[in-house]
Amino acid sequence: MNFIGIDLGTTSIKAAVFDETGRRLALRSVEYTLDTGTPGFVEFPAGWYVDIRRELIDSLAAEYPVAALAVDSQGETLVLADGEGTPLCPAVNWTDIRAVTEAGMIEEKFGRRRVYEVTGQPEITGGWPASKLLWFGRNRPDIFSRTKKIFLLEDWIIYKLCGAFVSEPTLQSSTIYFDIRRRCWWDEMLDFIGVSRSMLPEIVPCGSIVGKYNGILVVTGALDQIAGSLGGRGRVAGEP
Numbered sequence: 740m741n742f743i744g745i746d747l748g749t750t751s752i753k754a755a756v757f758d759e760t761g762r763r764l765a766l767r768s769v770e771y772t773l774d775t776g777t778p779g780f781v782e783f784p785a786g787w788y789v790d791i792r793r794e795l796i797d798s799l800a801a802e803y804p805v806a807a808l809a810v811d812s813q814g815e816t817l818v819l820a821d822g823e824g825t826p827l828c829p830a831v832n833w834t835d836i837r838a839v840t841e842a843g844m845i846e847e848k849f850g851r852r853r854v855y856e857v858t859g860q861p862e863i864t865g866g867w868p869a870s871k872l873l874w875f876g877r878n879r880p881d882i883f884s885r886t887k888k889i890f891l892l893e894d895w896i897i898y899k900l901c902g903a904f905v906s907e908p909t910l911q912s913s914t915i916y917f918d919i920r921r922r923c924w925w926d927e928m929l930d931f932i933g934v935s936r937s938m939l940p941e942i943v944p945c946g947s948i949v950g951k952y953n954g955i956l957v958v959t960g961a962l963d964q965i966a967g968s969l970g971g972r973g974r975v976a977g978e979p
Contacts, residue, residue: 743799743808743955745792747892749773749834752788754795756803764803767795774829779837782829785818788892789899796900800955807948807956810900812892814913814962817868819875822887824898828879831871838870841877845869845915848931857925858915868914873932889938893960898940901950901957906940909962 741764746753753768769791774782796808815833820826831837845854846863855861864870868891875883890898891914894906911917916928924936943949947959 740806741803743796743805745795745808745810745896745960747788747792747810747812747896749813749832752791752795754792754799756799756805765799767799769795773832773834779835779839781832781835783832785820785826785830785895788830789896792896792900796952796955800953805955807958808952809946809958809960810893810896811960811962812896812910814891814910815866815868816892817871818890818892818895819882819886820888820890821885824888824904827882827885830892830895833866835871836865838867838874839865841865841873842867842870844873845928845931849928854915857918857920857928858912859919860913860915863915869916869928869932872934876933883933887938888940889934890940893962894940897949897957897959900952903949903957904940905943905947905949905959907943907945907947907959907961909945911942912962 740759742757744755744757750773751768751770753766755763756765757763771783799805813833817831818826819828842863842865851863854863888904891906891910893910898904908922912919916925916932918925922942924939929936943959945959945961948956949959950957
């Protein structure tokens with residue numbers, strides 16, 4: 740039995756096939772360039788993420804029998820979509836800093852201590868999804884008013900692979916609208932940035948089977964840094 744692990748980084752997507760012992764059978768990657776044409780903005784066409792992922796998965800699955808796949812990704816990158824899951828604008832990369840003013844508004848409202856106590860984040864920046872969503876509400880109401888689904892990147896790929904609108908706690912931990920103690924949405928922050936729970940995915944544990952893609956089980960992964968630390972732990976311990 741073989742498995743595909745997929746990592747979506749800032750400028751490349753990697754996919755590897757592993758057998759049951761953890762031995763890597765294949766590794767492929769595709770690099771891409773982000774759009775930085777507008778100062779402070781860092782974007783990428785949301786559909787291209789999906790196209791690249793499918794290309795890698797399909798090519799590997801054509802050569803190896805694959806039972807399941809799991810996705811890990813960079814944190815904070817946002818995809819805003821309508822009720823059918825169609826993107827309303829390019830994906831907003833985690834390095835995008837357009838929402839500095841909005842980050843200040845959040846800090847003034849809640850204070851760093853309160854945000855830290857609920858979300859575990861020690862600072863409030865323009866890179867956090869809460870800041871960016873507040874920016875869209877204030878600066879692009881034409882997009883924000885039509886937004887029915889809010890994805891982070893792992894969520895977006897899973898949705899497009901199998902139709903499940905789900906996420907997992909590690910990925911949401913840096914949004915600053917996720918309560919890491921209660922493992923649920925922080926309603927007070929959602930109210931402030933103008934987001935309803937219906938716009939956000941269901942939270943399920945890491946490693947949950949959530950659907951199928953071409954007969955392959957689709958499993959929730961983790962934030963890339965968490966996944967990397969687990970992989971590093973295995974290597975230190977002498978595991979494959």
